[in-house]
Amino acid sequence: MWKVGDHVISSRLLLGTSRYPSLEVMREAIEVSGTHVITVSLKREQFGRKEGGPFWDVIKQLPCHLLPNTAGCMNVKDAVNMAYMAREVFGTNWIKLEVIGDTYTLQPDLFGLLEAAKILITDGFEVFPYCTEDLVLWGVDAVLLNTAVAISKDPVRMASAFATAISAGRMAYEVGVMQERQMAEPSTPLLDTPFWQVEK
């Protein structure tokens, strides 16, 4: 169990909802993964079409917390605006805050990220920052992924595989790993090895 804001969550896998072959496969992968948090996003509707409906109909049936993102935002103003819109649409103060600094590598603009985070936290948001590993030197509480599941050959089974792997990793961490060694040591005791008795 881990605590995020005022929520206690058991699964340490957070799963994205993008790039699945169909909404049905997405729904099944989410259910099989056991995740309690799924990421979602926003877009401008195309004129004359009501596009958000089918996705929203599936998502609201799932027993998951929604984590909206600010994907595609290249500056503080856009990211903050998108966060406000996400809060109104999805009814959550959680935001996966992305301020992209480079569209080729998708590296974040860390200065913009911090500036946007300050604004949003002051206004009551729980910010999940999209940042590079230099800001997470303290370790990680959970794993958020999307594409590795969604575009695998079998997203449902891959969701199960990641869920199992993350659960195993967490259990091993909690148990505590062995002390690091500089040299090899045989795991089989060598005392009374039969071949020691053979004379040459």
Added chain:
Amino acid sequence: MQIILFNNVSLSMERELTLAELLVQQGYEENGFAVAVNQTFVPRSTYASVCIREGDKVDVIVPMQGG
């Protein structure tokens, strides 16, 4: 005649409308969307008091899949 951009398409209005009136005219009467006017978020509670004028850019923002 007032020309605006609604979801990136030109739209003619016979007169200035409030955002609430425009949204109803365009079939947006339920929840499940947010609105930006000139790329700035407009809270739902203010739709009736926001006036849409010539040249304004109104975007309706809806849920979609995201990672």
